[in-house]
Amino acid sequence: MMAAPTEPGTWTGRALPRLEDPAIVRGWGTYVADIASRNAGCAYVRFVRSTVASGRILSITAPPGVTVFTGRDLADVAPIEAALHRPDFVAVGTPILATDVVRFVGEPVAFVVADSDAAAEDAAELVDVDIEPLPAVLSAPDALAEGAPLVHDSVPADHQNAPNTMVDGRVTTPGAAEAFTRADAIVPVRVSSGRQSAMPLEARASHAAYDRADGRITLHSTLQMPHITRTGIADCVGMAEDDLRVVAPDVGGGFGAKMTLAREDVALVWAARTLRRDLAWIETREENFLAAWHSREQVYDIEGAFTADGELLALRGDLICDVGAYCCYPVTWAVEPLMALAELPGPYKVAEYDVRSRAVATNKCPIAPYRGVSRPMQVLAMERLMDRAAAHLGIDRVEIRDKNLISEFPHRAPTGLVLDAASHRETLAEAARLADLDDFAVRQEQARRQGRYLGIGFSCFAERTGYGTPAFAARSQPFGLDPTKPAPVITPGFERVILNMDPSGGLTLRIGASPHGQGLKTTLAQVVCDELGMRPDQVRVIASDTDATPYGWGSYASRAMVIAGGASLIAARELAERIRGLAADRLGGLPDDIVLEDGTARLRGGTEAVELAVIARDTYHSSHLIPDKGQPALEAVGTYDPSGTFANACHVAEVEVDPQTGQVRVTRFLVAEDAGRLINPAIVDGQIHGGVVQGIANALFEELIYDDRGVLVTTSLMDFLPPTAAEVPDIEISHLYTLSPASLTGAKGVGEGGTIGAPAAIANAISDALSPLGVGVFHLPATPHRIRSAIREGRDIRPAPHPSDAAVPAPQQ
Numbered sequence: 069m070m071a072a073p074t075e076p077g078t079w080t081g082r083a084l085p086r087l088e089d090p091a092i093v094r095g096w097g098t099y100v101a102d103i104a105s106r107n108a109g110c111a112y113v114r115f116v117r118s119t120v121a122s123g124r125i126l127s128i129t130a131p132p133g134v135t136v137f138t139g140r141d142l143a144d145v146a147p148i149e150a151a152l153h154r155p156d157f158v159a160v161g162t163p164i165l166a167t168d169v170v171r172f173v174g175e176p177v178a179f180v181v182a183d184s185d186a187a188a189e190d191a192a193e194l195v196d197v198d199i200e201p202l203p204a205v206l207s208a209p210d211a212l213a214e215g216a217p218l219v220h221d222s223v224p225a226d227h228q229n230a231p232n233t234m235v236d237g238r239v240t241t242p243g244a245a246e247a248f249t250r251a252d253a254i255v256p257v258r259v260s261s262g263r264q265s266a267m268p269l270e271a272r273a274s275h276a277a278y279d280r281a282d283g284r285i286t287l288h289s290t291l292q293m294p295h296i297t298r299t300g301i302a303d304c305v306g307m308a309e310d311d312l313r314v315v316a317p318d319v320g321g322g323f324g325a326k327m328t329l330a331r332e333d334v335a336l337v338w339a340a341r342t343l344r345r346d347l348a349w350i351e352t353r354e355e356n357f358l359a360a361w362h363s364r365e366q367v368y369d370i371e372g373a374f375t376a377d378g379e380l381l382a383l384r385g386d387l388i389c390d391v392g393a394y395c396c397y398p399v400t401w402a403v404e405p406l407m408a409l410a411e412l413p414g415p416y417k418v419a420e421y422d423v424r425s426r427a428v429a430t431n432k433c434p435i436a437p438y439r440g441v442s443r444p445m446q447v448l449a450m451e452r453l454m455d456r457a458a459a460h461l462g463i464d465r466v467e468i469r470d471k472n473l474i475s476e477f478p479h480r481a482p483t484g485l486v487l488d489a490a491s492h493r494e495t496l497a498e499a500a501r502l503a504d505l506d507d508f509a510v511r512q513e514q515a516r517r518q519g520r521y522l523g524i525g526f527s528c529f530a531e532r533t534g535y536g537t538p539a540f541a542a543r544s545q546p547f548g549l550d551p552t553k554p555a556p557v558i559t560p561g562f563e564r565v566i567l568n569m570d571p572s573g574g575l576t577l578r579i580g581a582s583p584h585g586q587g588l589k590t591t592l593a594q595v596v597c598d599e600l601g602m603r604p605d606q607v608r609v610i611a612s613d614t615d616a617t618p619y620g621w622g623s624y625a626s627r628a629m630v631i632a633g634g635a636s637l638i639a640a641r642e643l644a645e646r647i648r649g650l651a652a653d654r655l656g657g658l659p660d661d662i663v664l665e666d667g668t669a670r671l672r673g674g675t676e677a678v679e680l681a682v683i684a685r686d687t688y689h690s691s692h693l694i695p696d697k698g699q700p701a702l703e704a705v706g707t708y709d710p711s712g713t714f715a716n717a718c719h720v721a722e723v724e725v726d727p728q729t730g731q732v733r734v735t736r737f738l739v740a741e742d743a744g745r746l747i748n749p750a751i752v753d754g755q756i757h758g759g760v761v762q763g764i765a766n767a768l769f770e771e772l773i774y775d776d777r778g779v780l781v782t783t784s785l786m787d788f789l790p791p792t793a794a795e796v797p798d799i800e801i802s803h804l805y806t807l808s809p810a811s812l813t814g815a816k817g818v819g820e821g822g823t824i825g826a827p828a829a830i831a832n833a834i835s836d837a838l839s840p841l842g843v844g845v846f847h848l849p850a851t852p853h854r855i856r857s858a859i860r861e862g863r864d865i866r867p868a869p870h871p872s873d874a875a876v877p878a879p880q881q
C-alpha cells in the first residue's frame with residue numbers, strides 16, 4: 069500500500085525547517101560544559117583510570133593536598149546491576165570504581181576533586197596507582213579457550229560450556245538439519261568488524277548541583293535516557309528518585325553511546341551529596357575513546373543452504389560478540405547477540421534456522437549500543453552471503469535477492485519475529501533502476517581495460533523500529549521465575565506525553581522521549597497541529613527533564629517518532645475532541661461537526677468561528693459557566709506501547725579502488741528507503757545522510773585498535789580516522805511509502821537505517837571491483853593497508869579469527 073507523501077492541508081509530510089535550529093546554529097544552545105562554566109562556585113572532578121588491561125590494585129596514593137576518592141570511600145554505593153531472566157544470561161554488577169581488580173585500560177579506579185578543571189587534571193596526574201598485572205584476555209577466541217583467564221572470577225569457567233561466556237542464545241527450528249542435507253549448495257560466509265566508537269562530537273559531560281535548602285541534586289548530563297539514568301543512579305547511591313532531578317540540556321550527539329548509565333555519573337552524584345557542593349565532570353576525547361563504550365567487534369560465521377535456482381532454504385550460524393569487560397545498563401551485554409539472534413535473516417524468507425549467538429567477555433572497554441547495534445554486522449553477513457551465493461550458482465545478484473525477499477505480510481520469521489507490511493522487493497527494484505546496471509557494466513568494463521577498478525554493491529535490510537515493552541520482554545523470561553532472586557530486570561518500551569493548552573491558547577507537549585539532534589520537537593509539533601488546527605511554532609515541546617516530563621524511556625533504537633509520535637497523536641486527538649465539545653456548546657451542532665483550523669473552531673459548512681484562544685481562556689477563567697465542564701484544564705495524556713514495525717531500504721554503493729594505494733573512493737551512493745509516512749521529509753533525509761556517513765566510516769575508516777597488552781592505541785580523532793566531507797559522496801535518496809497499522813502515525817523509524825545498510829553495500833562494491841584480482845572483503849574496515857595486502861597476496865580480506873577454528877590463524881592487520 070503506497071500512501072501519498074503529503075495530504076494537502078496538513079503539517080505532516082512537509083519539509084518544515086526545524087524549530088530547533090535557529091538557536092543551535094547561532095551558538096545559543098546550552099551544553100553541559102556551558103552550565104559548568106557559568107557556575108563560578110563549581111568544583112571539577114577528574115577520574116584516574118587503569119593503565120593495565122587486567123590487574124590487582126595494590127595501592128592508590130596521593131600527596132597531601134590532593135582530594136582523592138577510591139572504591140573504599142564508595143563502599144556504600146551499590147554496583148550498577150542490569151540483568152535478563154534467561155538461563156544463558158550471566159549477571160555481573162559493575163562497581164562504580166574498580167576496587168580490588170581492574171578489567172580494562174581506562175577503567176576508573178579513583179577520582180579527584182579540585183577547584184578548576186585544570187587543577188583537577190593536575191591533581192589526577194599526582195595520584196599513584198600501583199597495579200600488579202594479571203593475565204588478560206584480549207580476543208573472543210582467547211577468552212573462550214580452555215583454561216583462559218576469567219574476566220570475572222565470580223563466574224566459574226565451566227558455568228556455560230566455555231569460560232567468559234556471558235550470553236549463549238540459540239534458536240533451532242526442527243527441520244534445519246534436514247534442509248541442509250536437501251540443499252543443492254551450501255554457501256559459507258564469515259565476516260567480522262573491528263571495534264568502533266559512536267564518537268559523539270560532544271563527549272560525556274555532567275554537572276551535579278547540590279541544593280543546600282533541601283539536599284536535592286540536579287544532574288545536568290549529556291544523555292539519551294534521563295528517567296532511567298535517574299533510576300539507575302538512585303538505586304546505586306541509595307537515594308529516593310525524588311531527591312534527584314536529571315536534565316539533558318542540548319546534547320551534541322548520542323548515537324546510542326549516551327543511553328548507557330555511566331559509572332562516572334553515579335560517582336559525581338554521590339560526591340556532590342557527600343561533599344555538599346556543585347561538581348562538574350567534562351570528559352576528554354581520550355577518555356571517551358578509552359571508556360565511553362565501544363561497539364561492532366563481532367565475528368559471524370554463517371552458512372546458507374540454497375536450491376540450485378537460488379532459494380534460501382535454511383540458515384545456520386555461530387555469532388560471537390566481544391562485549392568487553394562489563395555489562396551495560398539498562399540493555400545489558402545481551403543486546404548485540406540477542407538482537408543478532410532474533411533479526412539475522414532481516415528481509416529474507418528462510419524457513420529453517422539454527423543459529424547460536426554469544427556474548428564473550430574480554431579485558432577491553434565494555435560494549436554498548438551504537439547506532440544500529442548488531443544490525444550492520446547482520447546485514448554484512450547476509451549481503452555477502454547473497455553475493456557469494458549468486459556467484460556460486462551463476463544467478464544475477466538482483467535476481468537472487470528478489471527471489472528471497474519477503475513479499476507477503478505479516479511475515480513470521482523462524483525466530484518468531486513478525487514483520488509488518490514493507491516493500492522489500494520494491495525498494496530493491498527501485499534501487500536497481502536508479503543504479504542502471506547495464507550502464508554500469510559498460511563503465512566497469514571500460515575502466516578495467518584502463519587498469520581502473522570500479523565496483524557496485526547492493527544491500528537490502530529491514531530496520532526494526534518503534535518497539536515497545538512486548539519486544540523487550542521477549543528477550544527475557546517473565547519476572548519471578550525464581551522468586552528468591554529478584555534481579556533488577558528492566559523492560560523498556562512505552563512512551564507517555566502530556567499535552568496542555570494554556571489560557572492563551574498555546575500548546576505545551578511534555579514528553580518522556582529525549583531528543584538529542586533528531587528534530588523531534590519539530591516533528592511532534594507537526595503531528596499535534598494536524599489534529600488541533602494550529603501552527604507548529606505554537607507548540608512548545610518540553611523534554612529531557614525528569615521534573616517536567618512524564619516517565620519515559622528516552623530516544624534510541626529509531627523509536628521516538630513511532631512511539632512518542634503515536635502517544636502525541638493519541639493526546640492530540642483527545643484534546644481536539646474536548647475542544648470540539650466546548651466549541652459545539654457555543655456554535656451549536658455536534659462535536660463531530662466542528663472543524664479545527666487556523667487556530668479556530670467552526671461549524672462545518674458554517675461561517676461563524678471561535679478562536680481557540682477564547683475557548684481556552686473561558687475554560688480556565690470562567691469554568692463555572694461551562695456546561696458539563698469536566699476538568700477545567702485543557703489537558704490530555706497519551707500513552708503508546710506498540711509491538712514494533714520495520715522500515716526497509718536498499719542501499720547501492722559504487723566505488724573505485726586504486727590498486728596501487730588500496731584507496732577506496734565512494735563515487736555514488738543510492739538509498740531506496742521506505743520509512744512509511746514521512747512526517748518531515750527533510751529530517752528523514754538528514755537522518756539517512758548521517759547514518760550512511762557513519763556506515764561508510766565503519767566500512768572504510770574508523771577502528772579502535774588495542775595493542776597486544778590491551779592498551780588502546782587509537783585515542784585521538786587523528787588515529788580513529790572519522791571521515792570528513794571529502795570522503796563522503798552525495799547521497800541520492802528515493803522514497804517509497806508503505807503504511808502499516810503497526811504505527812499509529814504511519815511513520816516508521818529511520819534513525820539507524822543508514823548505518824545498518826551502508827557497510828554491506830560498500831563491502832560488496834569493493835569485492836565486485838576487485839573480483840578480477842581474487843579479492844573479497846570479509847572484514848571491516850577495509851583500510852588501504854588491508855586492501856593492498858590482499859591484492860598483493862591475491863586473497864580475500866580475511867575475517868577475524870572465530871573460536872570454531874581448529875587452529876586459530878593469527879589476526880591480520
Ligand code: SMO
Nearest residue numbers: 324438439624625
Ligand atoms: S544505538 Mo541507539 O541510540 O539504540
